[in-house]
Amino acid sequence: MTVLVTGGAGYIGSHMVYALIAAGEPVVVLDNLSTGFDWAIAEGVPLIVGETGDQALVAKLIKEHGVEAIIHFAASIVVPDSVADPLGYYRNNTVNSRALIECAVQGGVPHFIFSSTAAVYGNTERVPVTEDDPPMPMSPYGSSKLMTEIMLRDAGFAHGLGHVILRYFNVAGADPELRTGQSTKGATHLIKVAVETALGRREKLDVFGTDYPTADGTCVRDYIHVSDLAQAHLDALRYLRRGGASVTANCGYGRGYSVREVIDTVKQVSGVDFRVDLSPPRAGDPAQIVASSDRARAVLGWKPTRDHLPTIVAHALGWERKLMLRNR
Numbered sequence: 462m463t464v465l466v467t468g469g470a471g472y473i474g475s476h477m478v479y480a481l482i483a484a485g486e487p488v489v490v491l492d493n494l495s496t497g498f499d500w501a502i503a504e505g506v507p508l509i510v511g512e513t514g515d516q517a518l519v520a521k522l523i524k525e526h527g528v529e530a531i532i533h534f535a536a537s538i539v540v541p542d543s544v545a546d547p548l549g550y551y552r553n554n555t556v557n558s559r560a561l562i563e564c565a566v567q568g569g570v571p572h573f574i575f576s577s578t579a580a581v582y583g584n585t586e587r588v589p590v591t592e593d594d595p596p597m598p599m600s601p602y603g604s605s606k607l608m609t610e611i612m613l614r615d616a617g618f619a620h621g622l623g624h625v626i627l628r629y630f631n632v633a634g635a636d637p638e639l640r641t642g643q644s645t646k647g648a649t650h651l652i653k654v655a656v657e658t659a660l661g662r663r664e665k666l667d668v669f670g671t672d673y674p675t676a677d678g679t680c681v682r683d684y685i686h687v688s689d690l691a692q693a694h695l696d697a698l699r700y701l702r703r704g705g706a707s708v709t710a711n712c713g714y715g716r717g718y719s720v721r722e723v724i725d726t727v728k729q730v731s732g733v734d735f736r737v738d739l740s741p742p743r744a745g746d747p748a749q750i751v752a753s754s755d756r757a758r759a760v761l762g763w764k765p766t767r768d769h770l771p772t773i774v775a776h777a778l779g780w781e782r783k784l785m786l787r788n789r
Contacts, residue, residue, distance in 0.1 A: 462529030463487040464698070465522060465570075467513050467561065469506075470497025473576065473632060473687055474534040475641040478503050480691040489526045491519070492535065501641045514557035516564050523568035530572035530701070531565055532694055533558065536606070539649050540580065540745040543602035554605035559612055566620045572701040573613065573624040574694055579683070579713070579750050581607040581628060588717070589683075589753040592628070592709050600745030610709070617707045625697035625705075625761070630683035630713030630752045632690055634773040635780035642687075642780030651723055652684065652774060656781045659731035666735065668720050670742030673749070679720035681749040683713035686767035686776070696761040708760055713752025714768045723770070730774045 464481055468474040469490030474497065481488045482503050489507045502508055507526075511518045513535045522528060536554045537543065543550040558575075565573055580603030581596040598604045616622050633652040635642030643653045658666045671678040693712050700708075718726075728734055757763040767773065 463489055463526040465489055465491060465526070465528045465531045466534065467491045467531065468497065468534030468536065470494055470499055470501050470508065471534060472643045472645065473690060475501040476636055476687050476691045477532060477534070477694055478506055479636065479640060480688075480695055482506065484695055489522060489528070491522060496645050498644055501644065503640075512557065514560040516560050519561060519564040520568055523564060523570060528568065528570055530574070530698055531561065531570055532574045532576075532698070533561060534576045536576065538602065540600045540602050541649070541743050543600050543605070544744045547601035550601045550605045551608070554602070555608045558609040562613055562616050562622070566616055566622055571623055572698065573622055574697050574701075575609065575613055575624060575626045577606045577610055577626050577628045578603060579628055579630045579711070579752065581610065582747075582750060584747040585750055588749060589715050589751040590711070591753045592711055592756055599747055602745070614707070623701045623705075624707045625701060626709040627693060627697065628709065628711050629690060630685050630711070630750065632687050633684045634686040634688065634767070634776040636688060637776055639779055639783050642777065642784065644784055651682075651720060652727065652777050655724055655727040656731065656774065656778045658735045659727055659733040659778070660781055660785065662781070662785070664736065666724065666737050667740040668724070668737060669740050669746065671739050673742070675719055675749055677719050677721045680746055681717040681719050681751065683715065683717050683751045684723070684770060684773055685713050686765070686773050689765035689767050692765070693757060693761065693763045696763045700761050705760070708756070710757040710761060711752040711754050712757060713754055714765065715752055715754055716768070717749060717751040718770060726770050727774050730771055731778055
């Protein structure tokens with residue numbers, strides 16, 4: 462029985478495909494290649510270029526490949542872009558997800574794992590935030606993901622679609638074997654931007670906001686290694702196959718680092734003292750968000766192994782160097 466990975470040519474999705482292959486799982490990828498790359502997919506894995514909202518195509522894939530589980534990554538993910546283009550985000554993240562969920566129900570797919578986000582929480586009152594804290598998204602991106610969570614829960618109740626919703630915190634790093642990593646041009650992820658700047662691919666790094674109510678005035682985030690995140694999905698899949706009830710779980714380490722701390726770490730690991738400019742805050746950015754991951758550990762059996770910011774940065778830096786050679 463096959464696992465369908467939507468967005469499997471993207472950053473997190475490509476790591477997921479490698480993890481599934483290593484676990485002996487048959488995989489098929491659906492990706493429109495708007496931000497992903499066909500070369501990022503593990504060799505031998507079928508790639509179908511198309512949209513998750515194309516129900517005829519998805520229904521065909523489910524039937525022809527005997528899809529038993531869907532891991533849904535495909536989405537637009539840049540918070541400031543969602544503020545500028547909310548309708549585009551609701552179309553791609555919410556409307557297309559609704560179509561995919563319907564195909565799963567109609568095609569008899571028993572298991573669905575959804576890539577959600579800590580952005581559903583907004584500015585949290587509690588640190589670390591738990592899954593039981595009220596969602597209060599500050600951006601259309603966060604709202605678009607929360608809407609999909611609600612649809613998935615309702616579909617699970619009405620149609621028995623077993624699902625795990627994983628709320629990611631700040632995903633970073635790269636495959637330790639450097640087979641894949643964050644490759645999107647113009648990416649906004651802090652560690653990606655910082656290593657690009659350290660390697661001279663950007664002139665400078667902008668710090669957006671320096672008067673947040675945090676220890677050093679910059680935003681605080683919980684950074685999780687992408688390989689640990691892929692493992693959480695494998696654990697979620699095994700959990701559902703064992704008959705586990707549908708659940709929502711945070712994916713983070715429970716430790717926050719400020720923007721300044723991340724920049725300092727990148728400078729130390731790279732050995733480069735690059736230019737940093739201070740800029741006004743961006744719309745939709747909460748001051749601080751850190752995960753409580755007790756549920757993922759206790760319920761899914763998740764045991765992350767790369768909770769070390771310098772290691773995350775070193776893997777991101779190694780991938781960026783490899784990417785520079787590839788793009789010459």
